[in-house]
Amino acid sequence: MMNDNYLKSELYSSIKNDEQIFDFIQDNCLDGLWYWDLEKPENEWMNPRFWHILGYNPNEMLHSPSAWQHIINQNDLQVAIDNLQKHLANENHPYVQIVRYRHKEGHTVWIRCKGKAIRDQQGKPTRMLGVHNDITDFKNKEIRYKSLIEGTNVGTWEWNVQTGQTVFNERWANIVGFTLDELAPISIETWMKLAHPDDLEESGRRLNECFEKKAEYYEFEARMRHKNGQWVWVFDRGKVFEWTEDGKPLMMYGTHQDINERKKKEEELSISEEAFRGNFENAAIGMALLDPNGKWLKINKKLSDIVGYSEEELLKLTFQDITHPEDLDKDLSLLQELVQEKRSHYHLEKRYYHKLGHIVHIFLAVSMVKNNEGEVLYFISQIIDISALKKIENEIKSLLTITNEQNARLRNFAHIVSHNLRSHSSGISGILELLKLEYPDIANNELVMLATRGAINLVQTVNDLTEVVQINLNEAKASSINLFDVIQKNIESLNMQITQAGIDVNNKVNKQIYIKGVPAYVDSIVLNLITNAIKYRSEERKSYLNIDVKITESKVTVLFEDNGLGIDLKRNGDKVFGMYKTFHQHQDSRGVGLFITKNQIESMGGKIKVSSEENVGTTFSVTLPV
Known part of the structure; x- marks a missing residue:
């Protein structure tokens, strides 16, 4: 003690007499x-190191609070003022207090x-005498550390051991069923109130070991009261990161x-060991x-049932x-x-030989158990017999092959029929025309007239069927089409029919809308639906056809709305798009247009x-990809 006193006095004296010390x-x-x-608060002296830490040249800085107050974090400045x-x-x-300064180079x-x-x-x-310690690192x-912990979805806590001030993150509260707001005000008492009484003594003992530096970390599994009233298990791990000048624990993080x-x-594993043994023996899978x-x-x-071997026989073999x-x-x-721990398990379809010699298809799942030294103790295999499924799979593959072959033959047949029927029907029409030229008198013969009409109808029917076949066999690539342009082009091409019919056709489609489709089909669809409105207009009122669109994220719905004759959908709703279905007595109606349009x-x-x-109007809604 005497040595301390004289050395302390000697140091104090040296400091007074020698500025270098x-x-x-x-x-x-x-x-x-x-x-x-x-x-005189405008006067404040800061030593050179004060400014060196912040990246400034001390010779260029004023000895005044104004020299540093603009580079300190303003929230921290307010805290410092309050504490002062x-x-x-x-x-x-x-x-x-801990405060943040902005370094001359911009960092904190x-x-x-x-x-x-x-x-x-x-x-x-x-x-006022003050000192600074740089704790940036x-x-x-x-x-x-906090960022890493937050990313793991783990609760965190900070505890000032001396003041009792405690900080929990939101996840800490969530684990016990609360929000931080519900637990406020937060303190170390918050933890103690929620902890199981039987765990508090052991928790305190382990904390003291950390405080006395007998243990580096505080680690403890404890029960805490959940908001729903049940006890839940948590694992707390913490460490004292800061100590007071006299060696007492200050800040603890965990x-x-x-x-x-x-x-x-x-607990369940402990209870179920016997149950597992029974399940292993009587499982529905191998x-x-x-x-x-x-x-x-x-x-x-x-x-044993899957492979035909008894347990005794298999124990003498390897897989x-x-x-x-x-x-x-x-x-x-x-x-x-x-084994190399490149994977935790694996699945595999493979084949076993049955004891009787035939193949057994199985689905295999394998995992592994190692001891604490990393040595393999055993493999766990689960085996499902999929022989019946493999048989069905092979049958399905066979049926699919047959179906593809039949479809290919049907496509070829469709091409042949559409080509040959058109040739023959055109030939019949041609022969009748030659007969009329050769024998003009028979042109008015009733049978010849019937044959001529039949030939014309046959040609038209073949043309209709050919068009349907071409649509169904179409391999044309879709492209981007300006919808307004297609509609406007058809309106202009039908201008004479529109004028003669006295119908207003209004193109309300935005000029910037594009759809994806086959250009020839889109043109045909628009043409057919416009002529449909002209053909089946009402003579009892001024007729109109409004063409507009509704747009969703990936679809465009084109609406063709008219005020024509209309259709009785209760009676004919299932026939509207059928082949050769007509609903009005019109000389040009063949019942093909809507069928082809739908295709x-x-x-x-x-x-x-x-x-x-009926007698109100009709709206056709055509939905196509944007």
Whole structure:
């Protein structure tokens, strides 16, 4: 004790008499020193190191609070001012806080700022002495630590052991069923109130071990009262990162992890060991344990049924002995990856040889159990007999092949029929015309007239069928089409019929709308629906056809709305788009146009709907891709 006293006195005397000793202390022990005249607050002295830490040239900086107040974080400045007022009013209130400064190069410098007021004989503060410690590295590590923890969906906590101030993140509260707002105000008492009473004593003992530096980390599995009233298990792990000058724990940081499911599983596992043994034996799928060399250690009855071997017989074999040679390399390769921990498990379709010699198709799932030293203890295999499924799969493949072949033949047949029928029907019409030229008198013969009309109808029918076939067999590529242009072109080409019919056709489609489709089909669809409105207009009122669109994210619906004769959908709704279906006595009606239109739309991936009321009007809705 005497040595301390004389050395302390000697150091104090040396500091008073030799400025170099004071400069050495302030330059090497502190990251900044400042001295402030509270009676003339515009005067404040900052040592050179104060400015070096912040990246500035001390010779260029004023000795005034205004020199640093614009580079300190303004929120932190307010905290510092509040603490200063409390310290000046009460010397027992410590002037200590962490503040952020903006370095000259733009990055943040974290400073622990401590100060002490120097008072006159009446206790009035006249000067303020302060020191800075650069804790940027520590704060950056703390931020990275918090960021890493937050990304793991784990609760976190901070605890000032000396003041009791505690900070939890939102996940900490969520684990016990609350929000932070519901738990406010937060303190260490919050944890203690929620903790199971039986766990508090052990928790306190482990904390003391950390405080006494007998243990580096505080680690404890404890029960906490959930908001729903149940007890949940959590794992808390923390460490003291800051200590007071006299060696007491100051700041402690830790994690708070939900382990309730794991604890449940451990308990369930303990309870279910016997149940597992029973399940293994009586499982609906084959199960087996194999040693590291692939030798069967234990099998259940289902596996014995699948491969035809008894347990005693299989125990003398390895899985390689009953695996089809073509499947063995793949199985062994996956098994090796499992051992090397390149995968946690693997699935495989493979073939076993049944004891009777035939092939058994199986679906295999394999996982692995290792000891604490990383050595393989055994493999767990689950085996499902899929022989019946493989048989069905092969039958389906065979049917699919046959179907594809039949479809190809049907396509060829359709081409031949459409070509040959057109040739023959045109030939019949040609022969009749030649007969009329050769024998003009028979032109008015009733039978010849019937034959002529029949030939004309046959030609038209073949043309209709050919067009339908071409649509169904179409392989044309879709392209981008300006919808307004197509509609306007058809309106202009039908101008004479529109004028003669006295119908208003209004193109209300936006000029910027494009659809995806086959140009010839889109043109045909628009033409057919416009002529349909002209053909079936009402003579009892001024007729109109409005063409507009509705747009969704990926579809355009074109609406053809007229006020014509309409259709009785209750009676004919299922026939509107049928072949050769007509609903009005019109000399040009053949019942083909809507049938072809529907086929064209559907071949482009679209659809057509109709809503109609007799003597009111009809609306056709054509939906196509944007």
